[in-house]
Amino acid sequence: MILMYTSFGCTSAIKAKAWLKENNLNFVEKNIQSTLLNKEEIKYLLQRCPNGTDDIISTRSKAFKTLGKDIDDLTVNDLVNFIQENPTVLKRPILLDHDSFVVGFDNDEITAFVPSETRNVFGNE
Incomplete structure (x- = not known):
């Protein structure tokens, strides 16, 4: 499926x-936007990315621009929390x-x- x-x-x-x-x-x-992604689901998506976060994180999104940090400076947990709170950052x-x-x-x-x-x-x- x-x-x-x-x-x-x-x-x-x-x-x-x-x-x-x-x-x-x-x-x-x-x-x-209508269904909350759980943390395990986000971690699974990140694990499946063959080229790292560039595969699924839109650095041109408004949500990413509000982050004010380089994505490489975030811990995995911080990144997961950020995605969960700002799902529109996903491509x-x-x-x-x-x-x-x-x-x-x-x-x-x-x-x-x-x-x-x-x-x-x-x-x-």
């Missing part, structure tokens, strides 16, 4: 949702399942959620 973190009015999330539906992929949507959408982790909407990257046997069929046509 794919888990997709979104927010209200996020055009990339709307595109990702439409793509998942078109490709008959089951997903659960979690709106970060969106964030899509993940057991094997794949994709941030934003990209036509090529999102295909990681198509089962490998299906991808092989498409590649052989």
Whole structure:
């Protein structure tokens, strides 16, 4: 099952949702503005980032600018608390399942959620 973190009015999330539906992929949507992220969930997202916090933290967001610190100066607990209190600092959408982790909407990257046997069929046509 794919888990997709979104927010209200996020055009990339709307595109990702439409793509998942078109490709008959089951997903659960979690709106970060209406559902509180728990600390374990935030830690799990941070652990899944292959390139560190740059993968999911929007340094251009208003929330990040109010931080007034370099993100590298925060402890993990401080970062988790900051994200929990300011969920809009997260880039969106964030899509993940057991094997794949994709941030934003990209036509090529999102295909990681198509089962490998299906991808092989498409590649052989």
